[in-house]
Amino acid sequence: MEQPVFDIAIVGAGVVGASLSTALARTGRRVVVFERDMKEPDRIVGELLQPGGVRALQLLGLSEALEGIDAVRTTGYSVFLGKSESVHFDYPTPQELPERYQAGTPYGSSGHYEGRSFHHGRFIMALRKHMLAEPNVTVREAVVTDLLHDANGKVCGVRATENGAALEVRAHVTIVADGCASRFRRKYGGTRTPQVWSHFVGIEIPPDAVLVRYHGHVLLGDQEPVPGTLTAGPVLVYQIGSDATRILIDVPGPNLPSASSGELRDYILNSVVPQLPEKIGSAVVAAVNSGERLRVMPNNFLPPSAQGFAADQQGLVIVGDAMNMRHPLTGGGMTVALWDCIYLTHVLGTGTSSPLPSSMAFNVPVAARDLSKWSAIRGSLLQWHWRRKNLASVINVLAQALYSLFGLPDKRLQVLRKGCFRYFECGGECIKGPVSLLAGLAPDVLLLTYHFFSVAIYSIALLFRGELDGKAKRPSIFAYPGLIIQAIVLLYTACVVLLPVMYTEVCTNSRRSPYALPFAALGALSVCVVAAALIMHS
Incomplete structure (x- = not known):
């Protein structure tokens, strides 16, 4: 019996696979999804969804996935510098955002935009429940071993193993969404490979260990880095349910202290805990001493790549962490992934409906709706x-720049780190702009550039x-020559932190686009922003 040809085959049923398959099926596409294990996943990342991601779920018609999973409201952030200083800020209201951002209606009843934190596996199972309810979605619990190609080299489906039996399933378009450890990225994803910037060590501590309820916590050490020693990176804390709070301890650099020899445990107890507020530090010590499992996750950086142009990419789209990763310090990964689902549904759907707001929509020719014709x-x-870069570039650049600022052991960056904290203390626009960027509600690279260099200038002041x-x-007046030199070095450091990451957003496998010129001009615009910030703070 001849097997049917699906419109779309999706590899992976995580955040992207489950959401995208549901959205495409609702437009009328026939979708087959391959997932190696449909049991509830157990991960220490993907547990915080920023308001921009919640907004994406609303547009996808999947906000119900946040109900019934013991999710915790996230209404803002608290940043702690050492043990004694802190600054707190809430996510904005619709009235505090420019109309051009089109942020939509807040989720919840508070009137403010809100995020949600949860056990990752419970959220995935809720998304899968919606996916399984769609009659146009076929789910195969199988291991994809390879992609199929037709006589012209175009990807035309997948080869998989299901219950020990080999099977081949054909589709007009194949979407790979198999996550950060993608087995197909190296072969089909272009020349870029992930770079490990650090590792997160995840521990569960009691739910009452948080210092500010409904706030995500960023804990920054205030000790100067010592050459030759492993400096503590930033620590994230957020409640993930009525039963637990997650703490993520950053270990800078690509190498991790050995857990088997006790080096990792000693690092946490001797280098990290002394810099934490006492309530959280005590909870960490109790968890470690009780034998709580230390779970590790690499923090990768992978710039995005243009899709479907190389000879072996015909018929193939790589999306999610398989295509684009950033440091999870800002919790923006799922927001990027869900907005990619919105855009891809607009592009690959039947055209009968689109989750993309009309103000953001772009024309997709009728001919391009024929999925069998890849050239269109x-x-x-x-x-x-x-188009995705309006938001994705902000989240990508912000994550890498903030991690450089908060996580890398460098004395120059420590000055900028303290300056950033003092900048937040100013309140007003010094809070509203950054928190809107962090929340995924302000798709504005120029706003990010402005605030980043404003922090640098304020640090110098x-x-x-x-x-x-x-x-x-x-x-004293005699210190000014040295301060002038230090100011120049700080400005240079700020440029080195921000502009190379921006460059990775512009250069996409040398693929030219009408949008490339504005992005290439950001370097020059950044200089203008520095000048404006100098005038503002003078």
């Missing part, structure tokens, strides 16, 4: 690639006023 589809995929440590110690 890839033009729409190029539009997706560049504090140096000259002697207020970087929160105390007024105005330096």
Whole structure:
């Protein structure tokens, strides 16, 4: 009996696979999804969904996935510097955002935009429940071993093993969404490979260990880095249910202390705990001493790549963490993934409906709706690639820049780190802009550039006023020559942190686009922003 040809085959039923298959099926596409294990996954990341991601779920018609999973409201963030200083800020209201951001209606009843934190596996199972309810979705619990190609080299489906038996399933378009450890990225994903910036060590502590209820916590050490020693990175804390709080301890660098020899345990107890607020530090010590499992996850950076243009990419789209990763410090990964689902549904759906708001929609020719004609589809995929950057580039660049600021052991970055904390203390627009970016509600790269360099200029101003440590110690006139040199070095450091990451968003496997010129001009615009910030703080 001849096997049916599906419209779309999706490899992976995680956040992307489950959401995208549901959305495409609702437009009328016949979708087959392959997942190696349909049991509830157990991971330490993908547990915090920013308001921008919640908004994406609303547009996809999947916000019910946040109900009934013991999810916890996230209404803002608290940043702690050492043990004694902290600053708190809430997510904005619709009235506090410019109309051009089109952030939509807040989820929940507070009037503010809100995020949600939860056990990752419970959220995935809720998304899969919606997927399984769609009559146009066929789910195969099978291991995909390879992709099928037709006589012209176009990807035309998958080869898999199901219950020990080999099977081949054909589809007009194949979407690979098999996560950060993708087995197909190296072969089909272009020349870029993930770079490990650090590792997260995840521990569960009691639910009442949080210091500010309904807030995500970013804990920053205030000790100067010591050459030759492993410096503690930032620590994240957020409640993931009525039964637990998650703490993620960052270990900078690509190498991790050995867990089997006790080095990792000693690092946590001797280098990390002394810099934590006492309530959280005590909870960590109790968890470690009780034998709580130390779970490890690498934090990768993988710039996005244009899809469907290489000879072996015909008929194939790689999406999610298989295509684009950023440091999870800002919790923006699922927001990027869900918005990619919205754009791809707009591009690959039947056209009868689209989750993309009308103000953000772009024209997809009727011919490009014929999934059997790849030459027509890839033009729409190029539009997706560049349109997604309005939000994805902000989240990608913000994550890498903030991690450099908060996580890398460098004395120059420590000055910027303290300056960033003091900048937040100013309140007003110094809070509203950054938190809107963090929340995934402000798809504005120029706003990110402005605030980043404003932090650099403000840090320099504090140096000259002697207020970087929160105390007024105005330096003598004889210190000014050295301070001027330090100011130049700080500006250079800020450029080195931000602009190379922006460059990775512009250069996408040398694929040219009408959107490339504005992104390439960001370097020049950044200089203008520096000048404006100098005037503002003078």
